[in-house]
Amino acid sequence: MVFIVGMTIWILALVLMGACVALGHKLGAIRAAITFIGILISALLAAPLSGLIKPLLPHLGVHNPIWLWVLPPFIVFIILLGIFKAAGQFAHRKVFVYYKHYTSELQMGWWERINSRVGLCVGTLNGLAYLILISFLIYDFSYWTTQIAPSDTEKFPVRILNRMGNDLGGTNNFTGTGMIKVARAIDPMPLLYFKLADLAGLVYQNPQLDERLADYPPFLSLDERSDFHDLGHDADFRNAWQNHGRIGELLGNDHAKAIWLNKETADMVWNMVVTNLDDLQNYLQTGASAKYNDAILGHWHFNVVSTLAMLAQTKPNVSSADMKALRALWTPAYAQTELIAAADGQAFLKNLPHFKTAPNQPATFEATSYAGQWTGDGENYEFTFASGGETKSGKGKIGGVRLTAKLNGETMIFDR
Secondary structure, eight states: OHHHHTTHHHHHHHHHHHHHHHHHHHHOHHHHHHHHHHHHHHHHHHHHHGGGTGGGGGGGTOOOHHHHHHHHHHHHHHHHHHHHHHHHHHHHHHHHHHHHHHSOHHHHHHHHHHHHHHHHHHHHHHHHHHHHHHHHHHHHHHHHHHHHOOOTTSOHHHHHHHHHHHHHTOOOTTTOOOHHHHHHHHOOOOHHHHHHHHHHHHHHHOGGGHHHHHTSGGGTTGGGSHHHHHHHTOHHHHHHHHTTOOHHHHHTSHHHHHHHTOHHHHHHHHHHHHHTHHHHHHHHHHSOOSSOOOTTOEEEEEOHHHHHHHHHHHOTTSOHHHHHHHHHHHHHHTTTOEEEEOTTSEEEEEEEEEEEEETTEEEEEEEEEEEEEEEESSSEEEEEEEETTEEEEEEEEEETTEEEEEETTEEEEEEO
16 A cells, blocks of 8 residues: 555556546547647646736635635636636548548548547647646645645545655655756746745744744734734644644634735735745744844843842932832733834834822732834833833933833833
């Protein structure tokens, strides 16, 4: 059974060649030859003319971006090949009528014999052309699926595609076909296509990189959007992600679908990834970005001890008991406070406590998050934040791994 599974490309080749040879013998030389020409021309024009079909598909209920990418060239190929087959049938009919009505029975018999036998030979070319095209498709699609959907629990079509993709480039003396060389030779896909597949494979096969991926500077502002925040906190999605779940479980998640089926959001993420592809790949592998190296970028967590120490310097008359009480209040209040600076100039001040006091009652607090902008030169920065009708603004300075900011007159110290 393993031997048979390893021969998927050989089996495909035998089936295609056998079917096309038999069909070529039946159709004859004229129809088989025009079909061969049609296969070549249709394959060459399928991608360039797919733009004529793609805008029509949403009106037919097709909104999935994967199908919007796959179906147009396939439909163009089928339409053009159908036209050539119709032309072949027309030409064959003309010749057939001529020999049937305007020549002798002997000439008619000779023509039919030659037509079928030459058709058999041309059918071999048709089978080879189909095999090359299908090998190219297997190579391109399996390049993705073998990296992002390698599990044996995937649906049967994905498993067989992975198997055929592996067999396509196999080196085994019995099962290896070497057809991967042919597929690569005719493959029109740009290098970007394969780089994206490698990136997707790296992320899928290393789920521990999810936090590093979220911390990539251009992506920092995404988590502040409700759709990405909901996806990141979806227990089912995270469980499937951490346990290498089936690709259908990940893409079929409601929160994931809300993102990749939204054209505006999908285009935004696409542009972020494509314009930073090489840097993102390097960042995931090393944890450092050569493109986004401004010191402010990233997460900064509020440092209670250092901020209190700075406060004590400005108010030397505060007693140690008061400072101890203040630390006991601030420690839980600022536990989740952080400042986030993204590569697009957005800044977020999250979970900043607002304290409330009442006579003879312990102080309480409510956390508020702000969104705004940052500007700076690598050491000195300016911030503006807003939440509702409240605004905060000020300056900050970075020294090593520490950010000292003064917003609305209040000094706050953050650590990277």
